[in-house]
Amino acid sequence: MPKKYHIHPKITPLDLDYVFKFKIVRGENCINCGKCTKVCIYEAHKRRKDDPRKMADPNTVVCRNCFRCIQECPRGALEKSLDKDFTNIGGAFWKPDMLISLWKQAEDGKVPVSGAGYRGPFTGTGFDSMWTDMSEIVRPTRDGIHGREYISTSVDLGRKLNHLTFDADGQLASTVPDTVDLPIPILFDTPADNLSSNVKEALVKAAAEISTCIIMPAADITPRVEKYRDNIIPCLAPTEIDTHKAVLKKARLVSIEYSDAVLNDFPGLKKKIKKLSDALTIIRIPAMNDVEGIVAKLAHSGAEIIHIVADYRGQELNGSAGSDRRLLKDIIRAVHLRLVEDRIRDEITLIASGGIAMAEHVPKAMLCGADLTAIDIPLMIALGARIYEEPEKLLIFPEGLGKIPLPIVTQRIVNLMGAWHSQILEMMGAMGIREARRLRGESGRAIFFEEIDKDTFGKLFKKREAVSV
Amino acid sequence: MKPSTVKIRKMPSRFKHQVPKYKVTRSDACINCGTCARACPYGVHERVEGHNKVKPPIDYKCIGFECQGKDFYCVAKCPRKALSLSLNPMYATLGDFRWTADMITGTWIMAETGYPPQRTDLEYNVGNSGGGFDKLRFKFPAHPPQVDKSEISTAIPLNRRNDGRANVVISTPVYGGGMSFGSVSLPTMVSKARNATIWNTFTCTGEGGYPEMLQPYDDHVITQIATGLFGVREETIQRVKIIEFKYAQGAKPGLGGHLLGEKNTESVAKMREAVKGYPLFSPFPFHSVYSIEDHKKHIDWVKEMNPNALVSVKVSTPNDVDMVAVGSYYAGAHIIHIDGGYGGTGAAPDIAKKNIAMPIEYAITKVHNFLKDEGARDAMTLIASGGIRTAHDLAKAICLGADGVVIGTAELVSLECVRCGNCESGRGCARGIASTDSELADLFDEDWATQRLVNMYHAWNVQLVEILQRFGMRSVKELVGRTDLLEHIDYSHETEFAHNG
Numbered sequence: 001m002p003k004k005y006h007i008h009p010k011i012t013p014l015d016l017d018y019v020f021k022f023k024i025v026r027g028e029n030c031i032n033c034g035k036c037t038k039v040c041i042y043e044a045h046k047r048r049k050d051d052p053r054k055m056a057d058p059n060t061v062v063c064r065n066c067f068r069c070i071q072e073c074p075r076g077a078l079e080k081s082l083d084k085d086f087t088n089i090g091g092a093f094w095k096p097d098m099l100i101s102l103w104k105q106a107e108d109g110k111v112p113v114s115g116a117g118y119r120g121p122f123t124g125t126g127f128d129s130m131w132t133d134m135s136e137i138v139r140p141t142r143d144g145i146h147g148r149e150y151i152s153t154s155v156d157l158g159r160k161l162n163h164l165t166f167d168a169d170g171q172l173a174s175t176v177p178d179t180v181d182l183p184i185p186i187l188f189d190t191p192a193d194n195l196s197s198n199v200k201e202a203l204v205k206a207a208a209e210i211s212t213c214i215i216m217p218a219a220d221i222t223p224r225v226e227k228y229r230d231n232i233i234p235c236l237a238p239t240e241i242d243t244h245k246a247v248l249k250k251a252r253l254v255s256i257e258y259s260d261a262v263l264n265d266f267p268g269l270k271k272k273i274k275k276l277s278d279a280l281t282i283i284r285i286p287a288m289n290d291v292e293g294i295v296a297k298l299a300h301s302g303a304e305i306i307h308i309v310a311d312y313r314g315q316e317l318n319g320s321a322g323s324d325r326r327l328l329k330d331i332i333r334a335v336h337l338r339l340v341e342d343r344i345r346d347e348i349t350l351i352a353s354g355g356i357a358m359a360e361h362v363p364k365a366m367l368c369g370a371d372l373t374a375i376d377i378p379l380m381i382a383l384g385a386r387i388y389e390e391p392e393k394l395l396i397f398p399e400g401l402g403k404i405p406l407p408i409v410t411q412r413i414v415n416l417m418g419a420w421h422s423q424i425l426e427m428m429g430a431m432g433i434r435e436a437r438r439l440r441g442e443s444g445r446a447i448f449f450e451e452i453d454k455d456t457f458g459k460l461f462k463k464r465e466a467v468s469v
Numbered sequence: 470m471k472p473s474t475v476k477i478r479k480m481p482s483r484f485k486h487q488v489p490k491y492k493v494t495r496s497d498a499c500i501n502c503g504t505c506a507r508a509c510p511y512g513v514h515e516r517v518e519g520h521n522k523v524k525p526p527i528d529y530k531c532i533g534f535e536c537q538g539k540d541f542y543c544v545a546k547c548p549r550k551a552l553s554l555s556l557n558p559m560y561a562t563l564g565d566f567r568w569t570a571d572m573i574t575g576t577w578i579m580a581e582t583g584y585p586p587q588r589t590d591l592e593y594n595v596g597n598s599g600g601g602f603d604k605l606r607f608k609f610p611a612h613p614p615q616v617d618k619s620e621i622s623t624a625i626p627l628n629r630r631n632d633g634r635a636n637v638v639i640s641t642p643v644y645g646g647g648m649s650f651g652s653v654s655l656p657t658m659v660s661k662a663r664n665a666t667i668w669n670t671f672t673c674t675g676e677g678g679y680p681e682m683l684q685p686y687d688d689h690v691i692t693q694i695a696t697g698l699f700g701v702r703e704e705t706i707q708r709v710k711i712i713e714f715k716y717a718q719g720a721k722p723g724l725g726g727h728l729l730g731e732k733n734t735e736s737v738a739k740m741r742e743a744v745k746g747y748p749l750f751s752p753f754p755f756h757s758v759y760s761i762e763d764h765k766k767h768i769d770w771v772k773e774m775n776p777n778a779l780v781s782v783k784v785s786t787p788n789d790v791d792m793v794a795v796g797s798y799y800a801g802a803h804i805i806h807i808d809g810g811y812g813g814t815g816a817a818p819d820i821a822k823k824n825i826a827m828p829i830e831y832a833i834t835k836v837h838n839f840l841k842d843e844g845a846r847d848a849m850t851l852i853a854s855g856g857i858r859t860a861h862d863l864a865k866a867i868c869l870g871a872d873g874v875v876i877g878t879a880e881l882v883s884l885e886c887v888r889c890g891n892c893e894s895g896r897g898c899a900r901g902i903a904s905t906d907s908e909l910a911d912l913f914d915e916d917w918a919t920q921r922l923v924n925m926y927h928a929w930n931v932q933l934v935e936i937l938q939r940f941g942m943r944s945v946k947e948l949v950g951r952t953d954l955l956e957h958i959d960y961s962h963e964t965e966f967a968h969n970g
Contacts, residue, residue: 115892122600
């Protein structure tokens with residue numbers, strides 16, 4: 001049996017301030033009795049080091065909202081509220097709790113576990129309007145997700161044949177195209193263009209360490225990262241192919257920006273690349289409202305891998321800034337079903353990205369019909385970046401990030417991916433699916449809010465009026 | 470047993486302060502005249518005779534802005550305008566979408582007084598999740614048949630198979646969920662069992678064995694056989710009236726159980742026949758069950774061991790939960806207990822709680838209808854859990870097709886859980902409920918906790934009886950599957966056109 005794929009997390013605190021949720025203020029009427037130090041099991045309250053007669057300011061970073069100090073202070077001198085920085089960060093899509101969770105996953109590489117039931121809204125938009133199925137008695141994993149039974153998260157990229165042909169002698173007559181195998185259905189996408197050099201390098205190193213690839217602008221590929229070329233996917237416009245010959249030559253995969261020229265003459269482009277290199281071609285398409293038509297056309301003209309890119313909140317790119325813009329879940333479903341209808345789905349590979357923010361989004365995107373995903377912003381949140389959605393997208397890097405040693409930055413990203421990988425295994429294990437390729441388009445193993453709600457409550461509560469036609 | 474015979478005693482919080490919704494501020498302009506203390510009927514202001522100063526306001530007793538129209542409104546009455554009323558920012562740190570701060574506060578008031586709160590400023594019957602129960606409302610008829618409250622029965626039978634086994638009837642259609650020794654403290658377990666005895670209902674051991682302290686309450690304890698088989702022994706199976714097979718838990722369906730090493734203290738390890746300090750995993754699923762036929766063997770096995778006991782099967786809510794339920798019926802179970810995805814837990818991956826398996830609201834309807842179509846509904850008792858937070862949720866679940874419900878979180882909230890969600894971390898629960906840490910597990914005594922639970926069950930029963938009365942019903946059994954008595958905010962006022970021809 002081949003060696004199991006495993007990501008090795010290491011606890012890696014980052015010495016940079018991050019947001020925390022609660023703020024406790026000690027009032028003037030505190031009598032320094034020390035009751036709060038006794039009752040707090042998280043050590044938020046301590047006496048002052050320089051003057052033990054007095055209480056220090058509460059260390060609210062460690063506060064877990066248990067209310068013990070609030071309720072037991074003899075004077076009622078403590079007040080708790082939501083921290084302003086916490087409530088201001090993120091927005092409608094990148095929720096503050098999500099950011100704190102990603103930050104923690106990057107620290108310890110563990111699956112976030114908590115007590116008590118789910119605390120969020122019943123349903124939401126996009127991926128939040130899906131639940132994944134599980135297997136009660138039949139089909140489950142036999143001895144746990146880390147047991148002897150292997151749950152594979154591998155996917156392969158490239159063009160596939162829809163059938164094999166044999167000659168009269170029973171010899172294989174088809175040429176089977178090359179594919180690139182990745183052990184995890186996640187690629188890195190370059191998250192921003194103002195990254196410090198240690199972050200750029202850490203992204204590449206982390207991608208290499210977990211045996212995936214990072215898509216980066218061809219111009220950014222410096223000699224420093226050259227040795228990781230197997231894990232780098234140069235990204236360029238079709239007009240820049242000649243400029244980046246050297247880079248292309250050694251690449252396993254290349255990402256080409258979509259343009260009309262690509263649409264109208266994919267075979268020509270492929271030929272041009274083929275002359276320089278054996279790299280498989282990814283076409284990077286912004287998620288426009290007619291994306292499924294474009295993808296279908298490309299698929300029929302021989303495209304190998306298509307990468308659909310939604311905006312940072314997983315929305316369609318054109319159309320008015322309103323609710324009529326499709327979300328990644330529906331974009332993927334539309335593209336996937338269009339290709340199924342055209343009977344060509346199995347022949348090409350679909351990558352989805354934009355708004356893949358949490359581990360759960362990866363299997364959900366695959367259930368909707370993607371072969372794999374690409375992520376960007378979570379990699380930055382792992383390093384302490386803060387994102388704001390209003391009044392416009394703003395990604396702020398913590399001060400001093402540029403000086404953090406490379407191994408630490410790298411390990412944080414590896415940890416995050418380790419946590420995600422474990423969570424993907426949890427979901428697959430519950431579904432009884434042991435093979436990530438089988439997730440693709442397996443919408444029967446998902447529960448869609450719109451469908452089940454209509455099916456249950458719609459049937460019960462909608463008044464039906466018969467109209468004779 | 471009649472619910473009206475249960476003794477209610479006021480049982481205040483174990484803490485000095487509560488988490489107040491409002492903030493009453495007294496400025497320096499106060500001249501300590503005591504007008505406010507004389508005016509406020511709720512005891513927010515207190516001026517002790519012989520003291521110079523009025524005491525600081527007791528915020529949590531304040532009824533808030535609804536007081537503005539009253540003639541005892543302290544802010545208006547104060548001759549110096551020294552008082553002001555505002556929302557307390559602290560209140561925003563309590564609760565969440567499913568369990569709102571109002572709902573937690575309401576449950577605390579029920580546990581303290583035994584009755585639903587009389588305040589109009591607390592929305593404690595529905596949460597803020599924007600779906601499921603929170604979108605369902607009752608359609609009370611304008612002129613229901615007159616029924617006297619004393620005639621209304623809330624009792625339900627649990628054995629509907631007529632198979633000669635015990636005819637177990639519970640007096641209120643609610644019993645306590647499985648919480649293992651290890652996930653919660655012994656006082657918590659014992660008070661749950663004592664409450665179950667007083668209410669003539671049940672509580673469940675969870676999967677961590679059967680502590681001896683529960684022996685006096687044997688007739689009201691369900692012993693759980695879970696996939697880890699921790700602490701399962703023949704003699705415990707023979708002691709009880711109901712045995713529950715736990716296939717899955719709604720909060721972590723398909724993942725198996727996990728008690729973190731830190732919570733596996735000496736006493737816990739002894740009970741589970743395990744090694745102290747090591748994390749304990751229950752596999753998923755039973756290693757001896759690959760099919761409904763295997764499942765039947767399991768049931769036959771315990772039926773053989775205890776010829777009088779009922780068998781309950783607890784499952785979570787996958788797409789095919791209806792098939793599983795019917796399978797359990799054919800395997801000979803008496804109770805099918807479905808646990809929805811939004812249920813509570815002592816520890817579960819966040820990703821599982823949010824995403825895996827469906828909410829209970831859909832599953833109840835699915836299972837109820839499927840069992841009906843199979844002609845098996847009348848022989849099975851359908852119990853729902855996993856997101857039943859209030860008496861209204863309970864009544865809605867019954868309308869959708871359940872016979873009764875199981876609650877867990879609501880019980881813990883009545884013991885002053887704040888749902889901070891740290892049950893699993895380090896020494897466990899800071900509130901002393903879900904912890905076996907020697908210091909923390911000693912924060913309250915069983916008498917206090919039992920009475921709090923009894924009070925909360927009473928308040929729920931009062932609300933349930935009220936709902937039944939408004940429908941003109943004499944028994945909670947009449948409510949089962951009456952979806953026509955509900956409406957859904959999103960659908961009930963929309964009309965769908967079905968095309969004929």
